[in-house]
Amino acid sequence: MSTAVNSDPTTGEAGTPAAPHPAPSASAPSDPSADARLLADWRPDDDAFWAAGGARIARRNLVHSVLSEHIGFSVWSLWSVLVLFLGPEYGIDAAGKFTLTALPTALGAFLRLPYTFAVARFGGRNWTVFSALLLLVPTVLAGIVLTPGVSYGTLLAVACVAGVGGGNFASSMANINAFYPQRLKGWALGVNAGGGNLGVPVVQLIGLLVLATAGAAHPRLVPLVYLPLIVLAALGAALRMDNLPAHRGDRGALRDVVREPHSWVMSLLYIGTFGSFIGFGFAFGQVLQVQFHDQFDTPVKAAGLTFLGPLLGSLVRPVGGRMADRWGGARVTLATFAAMAAGTGTVLYASRVHSLPLFLLGFTALFVLSGVGNGSTYKMIPAVFQARARAAVEAGTDPEQAERDARRRSSALIGLAGAVGAFGGVLVNLAFRQSFLITASGDAAYAAFLAVYAVCSAVTWAVYLSPRALRPTGGPAAGGTRI
Template sequence: MTAPSTAPAPPSRGGRWIQEWDPEDETFWREKGEKVARRNLLFSVLSEHIGFSIWTLWSVLVLFMGPEYGLTPADKFLLTSVVTLVGAVARVPYTFAVAIFGGRNWTIVSAGLLLVPTIAAFVVMEPGTSFSTFLWVGLLAGVGGGNFASSMTNINAFFPLRKKGWALGLNAGGGNIGVPVIQLVALAVIGASGGPRVLLGIYIPLIVVAATLAALYMDNLENVKNDTGAAKDAARDAHTWIMSFLYVGTFGSFIGYAFAFGQVLQVQFGRTPLQAAYLTFIGPLLGSLIRPLGGWLADKYGGAKITLYNYVGMAAATAVLIVASMQKSLPLFVTVFIVLFVLSGLGNGSTYKMIPGIFQTKALAKGLEGEAAAAYGRRLSGASMGLIGAVGALGGVGINLAFRQSFLSSGSGTGAFVVFLAFYAACFAVTWAVYLRRPADAARATAAAESKPQLSYAEV
């Protein structure tokens, strides 16, 4: 039985800073913490959702850009690659902004910054604008990719370890769903014969609403201090980079395919913008909705196990995509691509659940217990999330560049899918070797002789 918490109650909704926060204390969580955490989660999801929409804005704007814009398919793939790259890089400073400014405060600022790329795109979005101008404006949209990192770092601090898979999955899934939502809005605008400025005009007031609600209903946590030592420790830890590699395979696939799917349908299968828009939203929508399930399954069965089996599914789906691409079978291609989106979303949830579990396991192996172990895990997992999220998003850059090169070389995306299949096989091997392979007898004997605890990550 956990001892009753002596921490004071969190402030009311009008408060700015919560001085004491101990979600691992079951009494505190049940009586005070859960309500506050869920409220912050709700408005964090809203802001991150709009951020994802603005980040992936150019994946739908390129559908509006017909021959009168003078851009080749290679130009469009390069444009979306640049947007993805900036969003990936922005995730690193956004992670640490939460500790510097506070979760609520940074959510307000990061939501407000989304006005810059949206208004800029509204101004330049017309035939005759140079490709270099589109590239520069696309760079601005990258700030929307940073919102994910700050949101995940913030929400990670609000929830206890036993709830992190569900909470982080819901937070990320609600943000990810901004991708299909903006694609659906674009479908409605194109179907109504509207132009790209209509789409942009819809999102400008939504950004203002998200920033305002964050100001009214979110909180800062006093105990989330700026800790540059945590960033250095996370960067030195091999698991940060191993998980970054695995996250390239899941989230990198999700965001890369979200940017590229519509263009592949247009270039390889000759779909019109309206026909492509009818299909592109389905995969990201299902992939976003299933992400919390991936986190829940990881909570229940272990993130490493779910991630391993998920990579088997992704590899199998990619193999079928190669066949569909070679045979130019649009129904099979679209069906299996949607399956791949779903699996990437499931893997997003399971891989992100592994992060706090890994560092909690390391804390216990160091002999830490209770709040000391939880604080250690919270400190390093929060710092590592920004780096992992940034490197993972770079996978989206790789996917768009791979498609660009494949279409330049052969006029087909088949070559890119072969590369993706090999990468998923590598992710499977790394997951098994690092987190699920049983240690050799000699290693166990050495650990026993030195009286060191044997780390096991199978349940993370």
């Protein structure tokens, strides 16, 4: 059970013809009215259709999807900033703060599956509007309860509710996946995810600004900044996004992908890439304060460096998708995991010798590499089902039906892998919590991360790149489809 993987930006797969799609048509897609916002016809893999206006419509939906997802990520990672404001007057130790950041990560991971299929049930535009407005709940609650004397249980409950922001990623990615042709999916999904991921460093920059100006006594200013932004994101989605009829009736797709062995392989790889990104993004500020407390004795000093890693990791995610479009998702993913193992080794050594410059260098590399890996692994997902579609067409299945099945299963796996991968962020925070609680350092956590990257490298090679690798269709890789 494995698949050799390499794709080309023009053919979709190296050495293979482009994905099956209907014969080119010069007819332009109908741009719906502001009232309907339902596209009656959508054929992105039809080159003439795409050039006649499909690209413009897809780009418009991508822009507003990114904006909404960006705000969602900011709300999801809100407590990675707020814990820096929780001084001695709140009575919460380091382990308690790691729990506050783990809870929204966990709820966000759990919600990614229902959010993915909400797109199929309600439509991409409709769900984007609703999910954006839902972000008002954790934002308003945080603005209300953040004051000395509040119980730790109340903070845990409010932090957990912020997990709704994590669900936005899955619905946004499933929606955009259906808007773009196979040859551009790596780029489109990379831009969509990268723009959303930027919500992590942006909320951290806002936290830094509040700390540097108003001071640590005013944490409620951070969530209040987002109230008008949430309303604007929902309004933009309502006025400018569209629903796709192809999303209707896709509720059986999860059952299909759960039975697909490659779904669980991809979920494991996404734990290693996205789990690292979101876990490190939530925990890094606290790690600096605890491990290098002699140099980060104030929240402002820690916040001044916290945003850099998530910023770089977000910016390079589209680069990872583009690299996968050109050289193949598995090749880029394998190189990424190997480099992440080296970066983790650097962090572990720096921790033991208490070298802050080397520690920052290693962690920055981990953020950047996790961003590249996020883009490359998500490119692999639709490629797996395109290989299935080709095999089905060769066996006599109607090309249009095969293409529709590939799209709905890709969207379902994006949701499944996104949910499982996000739980990796929970594990990162729990690993840090236990490591600092038991050993007073992060060394045990770094050793665990190193082992995970070694396993992910081995799995990527064995399943997708080794000479004995198999295609998703079950045939030998030699001379066949590579993803």
